[in-house]
Amino acid sequence: MAPAVVGYMAEARGLGYSIMVVSALTWLLCGAFFTALAAVIPRDMERLRRLMAERARRLSRELGSRE
Numbered sequence: 170m171a172p173a174v175v176g177y178m179a180e181a182r183g184l185g186y187s188i189m190v191v192s193a194l195t196w197l198l199c200g201a202f203f204t205a206l207a208a209v210i211p212r213d214m215e216r217l218r219r220l221m222a223e224r225a226r227r228l229s230r231e232l233g234s235r236e
Contacts, residue, residue, distance in 0.1 A: 174187070174191055178191075
């Protein structure tokens with residue numbers, strides 16, 4: 170898709186400008202995704218830690234009751 174966009178823009182504005190715009194938009198999109206991940210990942214990590222702690226407690230009780 171990017172080559173088509175650059176080709177269309179190159180006709181209107183020039184190749185250098187077109188490549189710069191497509192590159193900048195791509196980096197902005199990646200930046201938005203990374204910002205969203207930076208907000209979501211800590212919550213996911215905390216949820217996973219709670220889940221693993223609960224599993225460890227449950228396993229400890231099960232193993233303790235067998236002895």
